[in-house]
Structure formats: structure tokens, C-alpha cells
Amino acid sequence: MSTQHSKAAEQYLQHDAVVKRHDNTFFGVRQKRDRMAQALPEWEDLREAADRIKKHTTTHLADYLEEFEKNAMANGVHVHWAEDAEEYNRIVHDILTAHKVKKVVKSKSMLTEECHLNEHLEKAGIDVVETDLGERILQMMKLAPSHIVMPALHVHREEIGDTFRKLIPDFDEIARNYGQAHDDPNDPTFLTYVARMHLRQQFAEADAGMTGANFGIAATGDVVVCTNEGNADMSTSLPRLHIVSMGIEKLIPDYQAMGVFQRLLARCGTGQETTVYTSHFRGPRPGGEMHIVLVDNGRSSIIGNAEHWQTLKCMRCGACMNTCPVYRRSAGYSYTYFIPGPIGINLGMLRNPRKYHDNVSACSLCCSCDNVCPVKVDLSTQIYRWRQELDSLGQADSMKKTMSRGMSFLYNHPALYTFALRCSSMANWFGALMNSKKVNPWAYGHRMMKFPKKSFHQLWKEKKL
Amino acid sequence: MKIGLFVPCYVDALYPEVGVSTYRLLKSLGLDVEYPERQTCCGQPMGNAGFEHQAIPLAKKFDELFRPYDYVVAPSASCAAYVRCFHPHLLGKKAEDCEAAGKTTDLVEFLHDIIKVKELPARFPHKVSVHNSCHGVRELGLSSPSERNVPKFNKIIDLLQLVEGIEVVEPERPDECCGFGGMFAVEEQAVSARMGLEKLNRHIATGAEYITGPDSSCLMHMQGVAEKQGIRDIQFIHVAQILSAGL
Numbered sequence: 001m002s003t004q005h006s007k008a009a010e011q012y013l014q015h016d017a018v019v020k021r022h023d024n025t026f027f028g029v030r031q032k033r034d035r036m037a038q039a040l041p042e043w044e045d046l047r048e049a050a051d052r053i054k055k056h057t058t059t060h061l062a063d064y065l066e067e068f069e070k071n072a073m074a075n076g077v078h079v080h081w082a083e084d085a086e087e088y089n090r091i092v093h094d095i096l097t098a099h100k101v102k103k104v105v106k107s108k109s110m111l112t113e114e115c116h117l118n119e120h121l122e123k124a125g126i127d128v129v130e131t132d133l134g135e136r137i138l139q140m141m142k143l144a145p146s147h148i149v150m151p152a153l154h155v156h157r158e159e160i161g162d163t164f165r166k167l168i169p170d171f172d173e174i175a176r177n178y179g180q181a182h183d184d185p186n187d188p189t190f191l192t193y194v195a196r197m198h199l200r201q202q203f204a205e206a207d208a209g210m211t212g213a214n215f216g217i218a219a220t221g222d223v224v225v226c227t228n229e230g231n232a233d234m235s236t237s238l239p240r241l242h243i244v245s246m247g248i249e250k251l252i253p254d255y256q257a258m259g260v261f262q263r264l265l266a267r268c269g270t271g272q273e274t275t276v277y278t279s280h281f282r283g284p285r286p287g288g289e290m291h292i293v294l295v296d297n298g299r300s301s302i303i304g305n306a307e308h309w310q311t312l313k314c315m316r317c318g319a320c321m322n323t324c325p326v327y328r329r330s331a332g333y334s335y336t337y338f339i340p341g342p343i344g345i346n347l348g349m350l351r352n353p354r355k356y357h358d359n360v361s362a363c364s365l366c367c368s369c370d371n372v373c374p375v376k377v378d379l380s381t382q383i384y385r386w387r388q389e390l391d392s393l394g395q396a397d398s399m400k401k402t403m404s405r406g407m408s409f410l411y412n413h414p415a416l417y418t419f420a421l422r423c424s425s426m427a428n429w430f431g432a433l434m435n436s437k438k439v440n441p442w443a444y445g446h447r448m449m450k451f452p453k454k455s456f457h458q459l460w461k462e463k464k465l
Numbered sequence: 466m467k468i469g470l471f472v473p474c475y476v477d478a479l480y481p482e483v484g485v486s487t488y489r490l491l492k493s494l495g496l497d498v499e500y501p502e503r504q505t506c507c508g509q510p511m512g513n514a515g516f517e518h519q520a521i522p523l524a525k526k527f528d529e530l531f532r533p534y535d536y537v538v539a540p541s542a543s544c545a546a547y548v549r550c551f552h553p554h555l556l557g558k559k560a561e562d563c564e565a566a567g568k569t570t571d572l573v574e575f576l577h578d579i580i581k582v583k584e585l586p587a588r589f590p591h592k593v594s595v596h597n598s599c600h601g602v603r604e605l606g607l608s609s610p611s612e613r614n615v616p617k618f619n620k621i622i623d624l625l626q627l628v629e630g631i632e633v634v635e636p637e638r639p640d641e642c643c644g645f646g647g648m649f650a651v652e653e654q655a656v657s658a659r660m661g662l663e664k665l666n667r668h669i670a671t672g673a674e675y676i677t678g679p680d681s682s683c684l685m686h687m688q689g690v691a692e693k694q695g696i697r698d699i700q701f702i703h704v705a706q707i708l709s710a711g712l
Contacts, residue, residue, distance in 0.1 A: 001651055003653075006653045006655065006656070009653065009656050010654070010655035013655045013656065013659055023663075034611065034612070037612075037613075037614050038614055040614065041614070043614035044614055044615065323612065325642045325644065326656050326660075329656050329659050329660065330656055361652045361653055362653065363646075364599070364642050364644055364645070364646030364649045364653075364657070365600075365649070366641075366646070367599055367600070367603040368599070368603070368612060368641075368642070370603070371610045371612035384512070384513065387514065388517045396515060396516075397652065400514050400515070400516075401516065403648075404510070404514050404515075404516040404519055405516070407510055407511060407519075408511055408519035408520070408522075408523070411474065411505040411506040411523055412505075412522050412523065412526075414503040414504075414505055417505045421478055441651040441654060442650065442651055443693075444651075444658065445655075445657060445661060445689070445693060446650075446661075446686070446689025446690055446692070447689055447692035448689070449688070449689060451478060452479070452480075452482075454481060455478050455481055456472045456477045456481035456484035456485065457472075458481075459484075460500050460502070465485050465488050
């Protein structure tokens with residue numbers, strides 16, 4: 001009885017110090033988020049408002065999309081529609097080809113991960129450079145993000161130092177220009193300096209800049225991008241071509257709504273009052289071009305899914321991952337979908353349940369995620385619902401199914417149940433067997449419990465209360 | 466007021482003393498308590514494992530069996546929460562139309578909110594660390610969830626404070642999951658055991674002699690982990706046993 005997630009998690013858990021660090025780091029982010037939440041008396045009202053705005057927008061999405069397109073076009077922006085990942089990749093590739101782009105700098109975008117844009121462009125000979133520090137580290141190390149907001153928090157600075165020394169061609173020259181003494185070759189301030197100098201070169205050389213979108217504002221056609229490093233601004237201030245990739249669920253009606261989400265996003269995501277940069281893009285810079293690609297890739301079909309449509313409210317703050325006791329102790333790579341944690345379990349199932357059902361086990365149904373979520377996605381209830389669907393997908397674990405059927409039979413026959421209770425203490429005779437994890441999966445982490453001589457049922461019958 | 470006592474399957478089989486304590490406690494408060502003998506299980510183990518259809522007949526029986534009672538009281542927050550939050554859906558009813566859902570309570574909330582107990586004759590001169598189980602906190606509202614910006618409260622602690630001689634503490638991360646989660650504990654064995662061990666150590670770090678809570682399932686999990694690891698620094702006791710101490 002195991003899933004790909006449980007097996008990968010078991011491997012991960014062999015490294016005690018790594019697990020402890022991962023758990024403490026992300027629980028620390030959760031605590032920073034808690035302090036932010038406690039500091040605003042109107043916190044729960046904000047969540048309520050965000051929930052209502054998202055529900056409203058999602059159920060009127062077609063109208064808002066048209067309004068957004070109309071306003072963006074009036075601002076001089078080229079708007080494109082992509083039904084799926086393939087069309088999205090083609091549109092971006094075509095725009096870059098038309099501008100003879102050889103190098104593109106990118107700020108963070110989980111949508112491009114979802115559509116595998118980088119691989120697509122690299123195959124076509126275009127140099128794609130991630131400029132979010134975490135994403136850049138992962139790109140150099142050829143690793144995937146392990147978290148949607150802090151994608152490389154699991155990588156230790158020694159590994160980062162080694163990677164920079166090996167892969168940044170002018171590392172030695174940059175290091176020579178670093179004015180401050182440092183004994184540790186992996187001093188964080190030093191490594192950040194190296195990254196900054198390396199990235200500046202990339203910004204200067206790039207022919208195009210790409211950003212994601214945290215929000216699209218229908219009333220004005222604006223796109224809002226939130227970063228802590230200013231890399232989205234650098235990506236769009238140097239190259240003349242700016243391409244925005246935006247999932248259609250990122251839309252909100254107007255700036256009044258923006259005020260609600262602006263207050264929630266960073267507080268929930270990283271425990272900051274706001275991100276260091278909140279950049280509003282309304283149109284192309286003088287002499288430049290701006291394109292927005294609106295991507296569906298399965299989202300519109302989720303709106304019609306009565307049980308799961310509320311996942312579309314998610315604004316990708318990552319708070320559910322930080323609070324999830326399972327995510328913190330199994331880390332991003334234990335999940336088979338590129339987005340881990342509670343929201344990733346759900347999004348993976350919506351993407352392809354046959355392919356990503358292995359993550360559904362990664363939940364103890366503690367419901368903490370439901371309570372941190374700023375837009376009130378009922379994440380744990382949705383995971384519970386997905387579990388109900390595994391059997392009809394042919395993906396239910398056979399041992400679990402047998403156990404469940406056995407329990408159900410027993411519980412549906414009170415006389416048999418009472419008889420079984422009378423015999424239960426006999427299980428104690430098989431102590432060694434019951435404590436073998438080959439026979440009894442409970443014995444993996446537990447010593448088997450001892451059954452008492454008499455059950456409550458028997459005591460009641462014998463009037464021994 | 467007629468009370469139907471619900472002693473969930475695993476409490477019945479493994480922790481009869483918890484059922485006995487609950488019964489004695491309710492009787493000592495002068496309540497009319499009956500135990501319908503044909504009760505078995507609320508269906509949660511099957512539902513959480515993904516076989517909800519096998520829980521439907523159990524939900525139906527539960528509804529019928531407890532129809533004669535004004536309240537159903539269970540010494541298990543998680544089972545009471547399953548009846549309240551999931552039975553209406555299992556029976557295809559709205560929450561207000563599902564009779565059992567509306568009147569099923571956990572022992573702690575029953576004593577705290579319905580009977581509004583203000584004094585107890587119990588004496589328990591020990592230091593106890595409170596285990597706030599997930600469904601108790603986030604489905605039944607036995608305490609304020611640490612994620613939310615709401616006024617702080619804890620009904621378990623309120624009741625325990627009525628006991629003479631007791632010292633009540635909470636561990637760090639007071640409402641983080643212990644990793645039981647029903648079938649989760651056997652399907653995600655490694656994560657579950659790790660969560661259990663960490664939770665156990667946080668309870669031990671308080672210096673308490675006992676871990677107490679409203680759910681025997683969490684206690685069973687942590688006790689199993691402790692015994693497997695040879696940890697003998699702390700004992701386990703259900704809240705009902707402390708509140709009824711000396712009866």
C-alpha cells in the first residue's frame with residue numbers, strides 16, 4: 001500500500017537534517033504569515049472579500065476577458081488567445097521569431113513551467129534566461145522548482161556557490177570586483193552580488209523580456225506583476241519587446257478588487273506587508289511592443305466542474321504549501337505534478353487524474369490549508385472528493401479497497417461486529433506477527449496496540465459500567 | 466434531555482475505559498444516557514480512504530439508531546465531526562435536514578456549550594499537555610485555529626481548568642497535525658511516523674506527565690510511535706478520563 005509520493009517521501013525522510021531544515025524553514029514562513037494575519041483586524045473580512053470577488057469573476061469570466069482585451073488593445077497592447085500549451089508556445093515563438101530574438105530574459109512564471117515554454121524555445125535555438133534568483137539557480141542546476149513562490153529554498157548555498165563557479169563564465173572577474181572581505185566562499189551577500197552582476201549582463205544583452213502576471217485588471221487592461229528582486233522591471237525596461245503570459249484565471253474586475261488582493265498576496269506568500277516591487281504595466285514603452293498571451297490550457301473546462309471549480313480562485317501565494325505538514329516533511333520533488341502541496345494535488349488531478357493520482361495520498365486531512373488560504377479554496381475537501389473518484393478511475397489501491405470493504409461489511413452487521421469485538425483480544429496472541437511491518441502496515445511506525453479483555457459493548461451488556 | 470452515547474468503533478474495541486468514563490461523567494451530571502447497542506461506526510475510515518459509498522449505509526443506520534435522542538455525544542471529536550460535516554452529503558441532504566448531523570456533538574463541546582459545566586468534582590494532580598486534534602479544532606471549533614485571526618479560545622482547556630490540582634500546558638505548534646489521518650497512517654507511513662514523532666517530542670518538551678486530548682485516535686497514533694521508539698517519558702489519557710477522575 002504505497003504511492004509514488006509516499007515512496008519518494010520515504011526516501012527524502014532518510015536525511016534527518018535536511019528534513020528538519022526544510023520543515024523549519026517553511027514553518028517559519030507560515031509563522032511570518034501568521035504575524036501578518038494577526039496584525040490586521042480586518043483579516044478575515046479581507047479573505048471573505050477575496051473569496052467573493054474571485055467567485056464572481058470566475059463565474060463571469062467571459063465578460064471580464066472581453067473587457068480586458070478591449071481595454072488592453074486600446075492601450076496599444078497586442079492580445080493573443082491560446083487554447084492550450086502547444087498554441088501558447090507557438091504564439092510566443094512566432095512573436096520572438098518575428099523580432100529576430102536570440103536571447104530572452106524572463107521573470108518568474110509558473111505558467112511557462114506548466115506549458116514547458118523554455119524547452120520549446122531552447123529547441124528552436126533561442127537562449128532563455130530566468131532572472132528570478134531562485135529560478136536562475138535552478139535553471140543552471142537543471143532542476144525544477146520545488147515550491148511555487150520560493151522555488152529554490154531547498155538548495156543549500158554551498159551547492160549554489162559551486163554552480164556559480166562552474167557555470168558563470170566571468171565568475172572570477174566579478175569576484176575580483178567585489179569590494180568586501182569574506183572568509184566564506186559561499187557567503188550569501190557575496191553570492192547575491194555575483195548573481196546580480198551576472199544577471200545585469202543578461203538584461204543588457206536580451207532582445208525581449210517576458211513576465212508572468214499576478215493579476216490582470218479588466219477595467220483598465222493593466223497587468224500587475226509582483227516581485228521582490230525587481231527583475232520583472234529590469235526584464236521589461238531594457239529590451240523593447242515585452243511578452244506577458246497570463247492564465248485566464250488571473251483576471252480581477254478592477255482596482256478596488258486589486259486593493260484587496262494586494263493586501264493579501266505577499267502577507268500570505270512570504271509574510272511581507274507587500275512585495276518589494278508591484279509593477280503595473282499598461283502599454284508598450286515608447287518605441288516598444290507589448291504582447292499579452294491569454295492562456296486557457298484547461299482552465300475554462302474547470303469552471304463547469306461543480307466539485308472542483310473553486311480551485312480557479314487560487315492566486316498562487318503558496319501559503320497552503322508552507323502550512324502543509326506533509327509538504328514540509330516530503331518537499332516538492334516527492335510530488336509527481338510540477339506544483340506540489342495541497343493546491344498542486346488538486347491542480348494535478350484537474351490536469352490529468354490518471355497521471356497525477358499518486359499525490360492524492362499526501363494529505364492527512366488536517367484542514368490547515370483551508371484556513372490559511374486567502375481566497376478560501378476548500379483544498380482538503382477537494383482532496384477528499386478526489387479520493388472518492390480514484391476507484392472509478394481504476395486507480396484505487398487494492399489493499400485499501402479490501403480493508404475498506406471488510407470494515408464496511410463488519411460495521412454493517414452489528415451482530416458480526418459484536419462477535420468480532422469478543423474475539424479482538426485474541427489479536428494480542430499474535431504479538432510478533434502484528435508487529436511485523438510485512439504483515440501489518442501499521443507496524444512500520446508503530447508498536448501494535450493491545451486489545452483490552454472486554455470491549456465497551458461487552459461491559460455495557462454485562463452492566464459493568 | 467435524552468442523550469444517545471456514541472462510542473466509536475475503535476474506542477469500543479481498544480479504549481473501553483474512555484467510553485466508561487464518558488458514561489459516568491454524563492450520569493454524574495444527572496443526565497439521561499442510553500447506549501444504543503446496534504451502533505458500530507460513523508463511516509469515516511472508509512470515506513477518508515476514498516470509499517464513501519461504503520459509508521452511506523452506515524450513515525443511514527446512524528440516523529435511524531439515534532433518532533430517539535435529543536443529543537448524540539461521542540468521546541471522539543473526529544467521529545463527531547464526520548457525522549456533522551459529512552453525513553448530510555452522504556445522505557444527499559442539506560445539513561439542516563440531516564437530523565443526526567444537527568445533534569451530534571463531541572463530549573467537550575457538549576459539556577462546554579450545551580450543559581455549560583461550571584464545576585466538576587474531579588481531581589488530577591498532574592501536568593498535562595493538550596493535544597488539539599485537527600478535526601476538533603478546524604471542523605468542530607473546539608479551539609481557535611492558529612491560522613485564523615479570531616479571538617483566542619480553547620474549550621478543552623476551559624474544561625480541564627475545572628479539575629482540581631491539574632496543570633495544563635500546550636506544546637509548540639499547538640494545532641499542527643500529529644499525522645494520524647486514518648488510512649493516511651498506513652499509506653503514507655514514513656511521513657505519518659515522522660509527524661507523530663515530532664508531535665510527541667513537542668509534547669514531551671513541555672515537561673508534562675500526560676498527553677490528553679478529545680480524540681483517542683491521535684493518542685493511539687502517538688502512543689504507537691512512542692512504544693516503537695522506546696520512548697517512555699510521557700503517558701496518554703483521554704480528556705474524558707481526566708474530567709471523570711474520581712467518579
